[in-house]
Amino acid sequence: MAIEVLKDKAAGAIATVTIGATKSEGGTRKSAVTVGGETCLPFHLKEGEMPHPPIIAMEICDRAQTDWPPEIERVFGAKLKDPPAWAEECEKKYGAQAICLRLLGAHSDYGNNSADDCVKTVKEVLSATTVPLIIVGPGQKDKDNDVMPACSQAAKGEKCLLGSATQDNYKTLAASCLADGHSIIGESPIDINIAKQVNILVSEMGLPPGRIVMDPTVGAVGYGIEYAYSIMERGRLAALGGDKMMAMPVICFVGKETWRAKEAKVDQSEVPAWGPARERGILWEAMTATVLLIAGADILVMRHPEAVEKVRGVMDELSGK
């Protein structure tokens, strides 16, 4: 006797968010990209749809005074100090669907770049690329509130995605996004209750669900990824069950988390049993991204082109391509 496989039908759908504006939409991007819209758990394609497959954005920084892991240094070299060239390479050579500019150099520990410096970088990166732009502040409250409004204004009309609003600091960024037509990233510290609260707070400021992306904060493999996974899964289940305040697409900063794990960067000479650092770092990033992809990530922000390539393969396989 044939057994009928039970299929879950979702009561709700994830909101769709479009990043980037073409010329006809008032921006300068060659094309925009849309994420979200799922009516099923990730890749459960027999139960619903994923009308907009997850995308991979590649992350660059703004001349931050920081040491890069040797493997990242090897791939990008001098471009690590040249944001437009770095961004251009990510788009042209590695096929990034979006560029994520992290303004780490504005952080007081990594260069303390001014709002003017940041605006200059934003403009340079916009003119060096044609894909949509994500801009993330240094993550220091006062510095974020200083540089982000200026960058927002400089990119007005480009429909960027700007981050990050937190429970304690969301008003300035939300106001900028509203004024300049951007979407917003709401960040929470691996805490589903705060994730929902941030969504409410930015909604109350007037941003509709179609302009909010959630950053649940993630950990790399070996650094609490199971926590991140279970929170993302619970959030997605609630959203598909009809909770509109959890039904926002999710962004995961995979590269940032991966490349600070010592397993991704220490040399083989330090721990011979771990094997060559080169493969290890790439695999670490690709594995982290894959786990988060299955947990419900809509935007993966990654750094290493070979890891990006591997995750694209996983996505194709999971989508039955």
Next chain:
Amino acid sequence: MLVIGELINGMYKNVRKAIKAKDADAIKRLAEAQAKAGAGMLDVNVGPASADPKGTMEWLVDTIQSVTDLPLAIDTPNLEVMEAGLKRCKRKPMLNSTTGQQDKLEAAMDLAAKYKASVIGLTMDEKGIPRDADGRNEIALRIVAAAMEKGVPSDEIYIDPLILPCNVTQQTAGIVLEAIRQCKVLADPPPKTVLGLSNVSQGTQERPLLNRTYLVMALAQGLDAAIMDPLDDALMDAMIAAELLLNKHIYCDSFLKAYRKGG
């Protein structure tokens, strides 16, 4: 929980007046206010005094649907008026209601099947309302069986175990809670349960307090829907808090606001 807004009922003086004067704006305002307050469905009852109940039902349904997309519960014991209402509904309607009385039950299920309506089944029959939970669920089972026979899915049946005013039969509140809990084992998928909530406090003092306390108690037993006043903020807040504590929603500090924003 499904909140069925109870305010468009010809038993209320303001609605009776609006019906008599064909004051569409008054009805629209009631519909919009209930929708805004979080109702998921609106009850429509022409009241006992209408001279032309069919025409009035059609007018009410059309008027309400001109301002809201919420589905409607057509509330009448008269099957002709019922059909007139169901026929006009743009969204999946609810038939409110049938009892366990055999002849009427079949006719009601025929209508429900024809209009793909969900059905409220009152646990009473020719002999009246049973005294205990078992008796109520015997009738509930009959209602569910009749539904399935006519092709109405069991989980589209809302069993109403009939709460009575607590100053008339004080023991009923406990009996109805027991009936709500038992009802879940009658079929697979289980039928849903509903209460005409304000009955519990009919003729008493402190009505809002009794209503919201009883709603919370019933939710803890698994209640799925209530016909109630969504404009009673304290009642809605109590419902939201109870659902939160039952782990139906993800907590956040602004959980009342979150619920009202669709979360």
